[in-house]
Structure formats: structure tokens, C-alpha cells
Amino acid sequence: MKKLLLTAAAMLSAATLFAQNDIYYSFSFPHPEHHEAEVGLRIGGLESGPLRVRMSRSSAGRYATHEFGKNIYNVKAFSEAGTPITVKQIEGDVYEIANHGASVKITYTLFANWTDGTYASIDASHAHLNMPAAVLWAEGMDERPVHFLFKDLDKNGWHVSTQLKAEGNDAFYAPNFQYMMDSPAELSASKESSWEVSNPDGKKQGIHLSIHSDDGQPVIDNFAKMVQKMVLEEQAVFGELPAYDFGNYTFLDDVYPANDGDGMEHRNSTCIVHMLDKVEGNELKMMSTFSHEYFHSWNVKRIRPKSLEPFNFEHANMSNELWFAEGFTQYYGGLVLVRAGFHTSEEYGQTLAGLLNAVLNQPGAAKYPAVQMSRYSVFADAGVSIDPNNNNNIFTSYYYYGGAIALALDLRLRADYHLTLDDYMRNVWLTMGKVMKxxxxPDLQKVLATTTKDPKFAADFFNKYVYGIEKNDYTALLAKAGMVVRKAKPGKGWIGNIGSAVSRSRSGQVYTVETDGVTILNSTALNSPLYKAGIDAGDLITSVDGSSITSFVKLAFLAGAKKPGDKISVTFKNRTGTHNTTIEVVENPELEVVPIETIGQQLTAEQADFRKAWLTSKVK
Incomplete structure (x- = not known):
């Protein structure tokens, strides 16, 4: 009996020590209308020596640097007895407590007023918390369990939606630092709809849709049925759902016109933000983000690039593999919506055209491979710099670059090997994702070689299209499915990509209208007529063929009215004075992809079978 009592005492002592080593956060919202929260952080089990706590400079799913530290203030520290302790700010986002006891309580005020997938926002309607933007964290304590207590929920009429594990009484749990930082929380009067999905082994997992919007419950329930169809199509690609931690996956969506649209993947959830007035009437528009982000629960969160493992929250995270992690996800995001019946093959042609225009008409893709474009994410992925860049000429989004590579690989596997990209993705999942390797x-290339039983093809494909800048013959590949690649505006004049979606500045504009002309804000595209004429960012175009220019619409109209080979006279100003030049108009290079039968040609039986195998549902 004595021995048993000693054992029990030892177990109790160990349990007490474990609890002391846990980290505890509390969030209260006394005045949410002013976009502030009061945050408390308790850290126990401390040894002697300085304690450093800091804010993050990056966020899971974002690859550039962010300055979250600017939005916390009133940082104070106290002993367990409540005695104030000196806190020294040693960097903009790093604080040090040199002298402390076995435990420390830290408090601070969080300001949050940007609703997207990266930052945090607080107002009278909700607290939208992305953890890297919201929590001070202690260095060197990555394996400690973390607990959250969210206060003032009843007062504000909120409940909590998150992938954090519920502990009861408004408390939640994360097993470690990385899980905590990957767990957004939406505190609001959101409406929810839930269902279960079974894997082939019979194991069921819960899928939850939580939407903060002005819609009624029937609208959310109806939208949930659409999301269910998408979930099943993506499950069919891999053959199974991942084993979600705690058996649940949660879609978090905030819908409001003043939001900044975004989607951010997490291990067992996704944080989606829509710039819409409500869900009703916008369901199809919203599905593209849901489709893309849910695919990430396999590809990125479990099929994980070694370059992002573990994710470093102190600086930007560079990866060579985003053409696959984001780009292949981009491809499937559109494909599964066709398979689920939400888009027609004609509508899907518009999605495919976006991929082709990115890789065939953008200067960046002509000069740089997909691997290099992936590395540029540390500058391109919503970073904090405000000075102009030359992205029009040196960058092509790894989303579209990788999406075009995925499209070509899918079509080539189907045509040449009687395989599909689904087969390849399933093998990648089983080889690396499911086992979290x-x-x-080179690992991706090896799986392609194994899938096709053709190492030469795999090496050739990666050398040309991943490491190299060669492009697949999309016209020939898409023709096998009865899809025609052609000029979108044949015979129409074009002088450059001012005003196109691929050349937006941070402000979303590429020109500004002044009383005496139109100012170009971004770099003009390499080898475009404007570029060859020496016109670039900052220049003011005042007239075309003697007609004054007072709007971008007029500038685009005058150029589009010309035929390729026509010449127009342009007057423009810059810091060296007023200049007159002649520009030779070229044909608009924009491409479109259309089903062959929509342009009066015959869809063959072979093409119809190929397209059906590619674009129809895979749910059994």
C-alpha cells in the first residue's frame, strides 16, 4: 500500500509539473468597437535567466514578412503575486524580462482592424483572430501545451469557431506552439452547419461550416450542401480524407463588404474572408476559395515542403516548391468545381485561359522558371514594402505558373500513359503526405517516375518545365479534350498591359487620371509597344493621334480600335519634358480557351470521351 501511495504521489507531482509548464492566454474585449483586446499571458515552470517574448514577423500560409509587433502596446509583466516586473523592449517586436521567478504574467493591448487571412480584426460584431497577429509568444517553448480562455463572449453575443480543441467553459487547447500558430479563431454570432464524411476504412470525421454574415440559417445550410459536394470530389482525388486532429475540420468564413478578400489554409481548418454583402446570391463566386483552401488540407498542410518545415515565425519563409504547393492546388481548385457540376466546360475554359495567359504572355515566365518564381514569394506574398517593383517584367505568380504545369502534366498523363494527375497526387499523398515526410x-520527380514507370519522362518534364523555362504545347494538349486555344481579340490593337489584372499595383490601380492626362503607375510590360516607345511608370500620356486623353477607357479604346501594324502618335510627359513618339500597334496577345463545339466545329467521340474522363465527377 505504501508503495502504491508513493506512486500516486509521484503521478500527482508529475501532473502538477506538467500543468505548471503549460502556457495560458486570456482574451477579453471590454471595448471591441475600438478594435482593441486585452490579452493576458501566463508562463510557468521558468528557470533562471532572461525570458524573451516576441510577436511574429510571418504567418502560416504567408511567405513574406509582416510587422505584427506594431499593433501591441501597454506591455507589462508581473510576478505570480502580482508585483510589477521590468520589461525591456530590445527590438521592435521582442521584449525581455531579465529578472523573474518561476512564473510570469504578461499583459498587453492588441489593436486589430484588418479582416483577412493574415491579420486580425476586432469590432462590435466579432473578434477575428489570426494567432501570429494576436499573440506574444515565448522563445524556446515550442513543445509546451497552450490554453486559451476567451472572455466577454456572452456580453458580446459571440461563440467561438476554431480548430483549437474545446475544453469547456470558453476554454480551448493547442498541443504545442506550431499548432497554436496554425489555429485561427472567429468569435462572433456566426451560423453553422455540420456533417460527417466517411473514409474508405469506415472512420467518420466531422466537417463544420461556420459563417459570420448577415444571412439566415437556411442560406448557410444550402451553401453547406454545395461545400459537401466539393469536399467529396476532393476526397475522391486522394482516395481519403486526412486524419484531422481531434476528428474535425472547420471552414471559417467572414463575409462583409469592408473585408479584404482572402483565403488561408490551416491544418484542420481554413480562414476565408469575402468582400461581399452576404452569402445569398454569391455562392458560386465563393466556392472557388473554398475549393482551393480545402485542397490545402492535403497539399501544403500534410504534403509539406521541407523548406517550410517547421515554419519559422521570426522572418520570411522561402520555398522552391510553391509552384506545386500553391500551383497544383490552384489547378485542382478550379477542376473539382467542374467535376462537382458547379461550372460548365465553357466556363472552365475561362479558368484555363487565365493559366495560359500567365505562362505564355507574361515576361516573367518567359525568363524565369517556376522554382525561381516560388522563391520570389518572400517579396510577392502581400509583403510590407511600399516602394514600386518591376513585377510586371520579372514575376509570374507561382499559383498560375504551377497551375499551368499541373494542367499540362494531367493532360500528358492521360494522353500518353493512361494515367491521370489524380493518380500522381494520390501517390504523392501516400508516399509523403499521409506519413508527414x-x-x-527531387522527391516529387521520383514519385512521377514511379507513377509512370518512366524515369526518363519524369526527368525530362522536371528539367524542362520546373527547373527550366520551356513551355508545354497547350494547344495540342487541350485539343485532345476538344478545347480550342485561340486569340481572345483577334485583329484588335494592343499597346501594353496597362489596366490588366496581371499588372496591378498594391493600391489595385495601374494608372491614375489627372486633368491633363493619364499617368502610368506600374512598369510597362517588356517588349510591349509602350515599353519600346520608352514610356514607363510615372509618365503622363496626354494625347493619342492629337486627341486629348482624360481617361484610361479612352486610351484603351483608341488603341483597341487600331489594327496590328497601324501606327499612332503619342504625346507624353516625364521629368525631362514633353515628348512626341510613334507607337506601332500589335495584335492583342490575350488567349482564350473554348470548347470546340461552341465555335461551330465537331466534337469527335474520342475528344468527348477524353473530356468526360477529365472533367466529370469522380465520386462513387
Missing amino acids: PYTI
């Missing part, structure tokens, strides 16, 4: 690009 971080991958490198």
Missing part, C-alpha cells in the same frame, strides 16, 4: 523537388 517533408518533400523536396
Whole structure:
């Protein structure tokens, strides 16, 4: 009996020590209308020596640097007895407590007023918390369990939606630092709809849709049925759902016109933000983000690039593999919506055209490979710099670059090997994702070689289209499915990509109208007529063929009215004075992809079978 009592005492002592080593956060919202929260952080089990706590400079799913530290203030520290302790700010986002006891309580005020997938926002309607933007964290304590207590929920009429594990009484749990930082929380009067999905082994998992919007419950329930169809199509690609931690996956969506649209993947959830007035009437528009982000629960969160494992929250995270992690996800995001019946093959042609225009008409893709474009994410992925860049000429989004590579690989596997990209993705999942083995690009090539039983093809494909800048013959590949690649505006004049979606500035504009002309804000595209004429960002176009220019619409109209080979006279100003030049108009290079039968040609039986195998539902 004595021995048993000693054992019990030892167990109690161990349990007490474990609890002391846990980290505890509390969030209260006394005045949410002013976009502030009061945050408390308790850290126990401390040894002697300085304690450093800091804010993050990056966020899971974002690859550039962010300055979250600017939005916390009133940082104070106290002993367990409540005695104030000196806190020294040693960097903009790093604080040090040199002298402390076995435990420390830290408090601070969080300001949050930007609703997207990266930052945090607080107002009278909700607290939208992305953890890297919201929590001070202690260095060197990555394996400690973390607990959250959210206060003032009843007062504000909120409940909590999150992938954090519920502990009861408004308390939640994360097993470690990385899980905490990957767990957004939406505190609001959101409406929810839930269902279960079974894997082939019979195991069921809960899928939850939580939407903060001005819609009624029937609208949310109806939208949930659409999301269910998408979930099943993506399950069919891989053959199974991932084993979600705690058996649940949660879609978080905030819908409001003043939001900044975004989607951010997490291990067992996704944080989606829509710039819409409500869900009703916008369901199809919203599905593209849901489709893309849910695919990430396999590709990125479990099929994990070694370069992002573990994710470093102190600086930007560079990866060679985003053409696959984001780009292949981009491809499937559109494909599964066709398979689920939400888009027609004609509508899907518009999606495919976006991929083709990115890789065939943008200067960046002509000069740089997909691997290099992936590395540029540390500058391109919503970073904090405000000075102009030359992205029009040196960058092509790894989303579209990788999406075009995925399209070509899918069509080539179907045509040449009687395989599909689904087969390849399933093998990548089983080889690396399901067992959480971080991958490198050679690993992806090896799986392609194994899938096709053709190492020569795999090496050739990666060398040309991933490491190299060669482009697949999309016209020939899409023709096998009865899809025609052609000029979108044949015979129409074009002088450059001012005003196009691929050349937006941070403000969303590419020109500004002044009383005496139109100012170009971004770099003009390499080898475009404007570029060859020496016109670039900052220049003011005042007239075309003697007609004054007072709007971008007029500038685009005058150029589009010309035929390729026509010449127009342009007057423009810059800091060296007023200049007159002649520009030779070229044909608009924009491409479109259309089903062959929509342009009066015959869809063959072979093409119809190919398209059906590619675009129809895979749910059994």
C-alpha cells in the first residue's frame, strides 16, 4: 500500500509539473468597437535567466514578412503575486524580462482592424483572430501545451469557431506552439452547419461550416450542401480524407463588404474572408476559395515542403516548391468545381485561359522558371514594402505558373500513359503526405517516375518545365479534350498591359487620371509597344493621334480600335519634358480557351470521351 501511495504521489507531482509548464492566454474585449483586446499571458515552470517574448514577423500560409509587433502596446509583466516586473523592449517586436521567478504574467493591448487571412480584426460584431497577429509568444517553448480562455463572449453575443480543441467553459487547447500558430479563431454570432464524411476504412470525421454574415440559417445550410459536394470530389482525388486532429475540420468564413478578400489554409481548418454583402446570391463566386483552401488540407498542410518545415515565425519563409504547393492546388481548385457540376466546360475554359495567359504572355515566365518564381514569394506574398517593383517584367505568380504545369502534366498523363494527375497526387499523398515526410523537388520527380514507370519522362518534364523555362504545347494538349486555344481579340490593337489584372499595383490601380492626362503607375510590360516607345511608370500620356486623353477607357479604346501594324502618335510627359513618339500597334496577345463545339466545329467521340474522363465527377 505504501508503495502504491508513493506512486500516486509521484503521478500527482508529475501532473502538477506538467500543468505548471503549460502556457495560458486570456482574451477579453471590454471595448471591441475600438478594435482593441486585452490579452493576458501566463508562463510557468521558468528557470533562471532572461525570458524573451516576441510577436511574429510571418504567418502560416504567408511567405513574406509582416510587422505584427506594431499593433501591441501597454506591455507589462508581473510576478505570480502580482508585483510589477521590468520589461525591456530590445527590438521592435521582442521584449525581455531579465529578472523573474518561476512564473510570469504578461499583459498587453492588441489593436486589430484588418479582416483577412493574415491579420486580425476586432469590432462590435466579432473578434477575428489570426494567432501570429494576436499573440506574444515565448522563445524556446515550442513543445509546451497552450490554453486559451476567451472572455466577454456572452456580453458580446459571440461563440467561438476554431480548430483549437474545446475544453469547456470558453476554454480551448493547442498541443504545442506550431499548432497554436496554425489555429485561427472567429468569435462572433456566426451560423453553422455540420456533417460527417466517411473514409474508405469506415472512420467518420466531422466537417463544420461556420459563417459570420448577415444571412439566415437556411442560406448557410444550402451553401453547406454545395461545400459537401466539393469536399467529396476532393476526397475522391486522394482516395481519403486526412486524419484531422481531434476528428474535425472547420471552414471559417467572414463575409462583409469592408473585408479584404482572402483565403488561408490551416491544418484542420481554413480562414476565408469575402468582400461581399452576404452569402445569398454569391455562392458560386465563393466556392472557388473554398475549393482551393480545402485542397490545402492535403497539399501544403500534410504534403509539406521541407523548406517550410517547421515554419519559422521570426522572418520570411522561402520555398522552391510553391509552384506545386500553391500551383497544383490552384489547378485542382478550379477542376473539382467542374467535376462537382458547379461550372460548365465553357466556363472552365475561362479558368484555363487565365493559366495560359500567365505562362505564355507574361515576361516573367518567359525568363524565369517556376522554382525561381516560388522563391520570389518572400517579396510577392502581400509583403510590407511600399516602394514600386518591376513585377510586371520579372514575376509570374507561382499559383498560375504551377497551375499551368499541373494542367499540362494531367493532360500528358492521360494522353500518353493512361494515367491521370489524380493518380500522381494520390501517390504523392501516400508516399509523403499521409506519413508527414517533408518533400523536396527531387522527391516529387521520383514519385512521377514511379507513377509512370518512366524515369526518363519524369526527368525530362522536371528539367524542362520546373527547373527550366520551356513551355508545354497547350494547344495540342487541350485539343485532345476538344478545347480550342485561340486569340481572345483577334485583329484588335494592343499597346501594353496597362489596366490588366496581371499588372496591378498594391493600391489595385495601374494608372491614375489627372486633368491633363493619364499617368502610368506600374512598369510597362517588356517588349510591349509602350515599353519600346520608352514610356514607363510615372509618365503622363496626354494625347493619342492629337486627341486629348482624360481617361484610361479612352486610351484603351483608341488603341483597341487600331489594327496590328497601324501606327499612332503619342504625346507624353516625364521629368525631362514633353515628348512626341510613334507607337506601332500589335495584335492583342490575350488567349482564350473554348470548347470546340461552341465555335461551330465537331466534337469527335474520342475528344468527348477524353473530356468526360477529365472533367466529370469522380465520386462513387
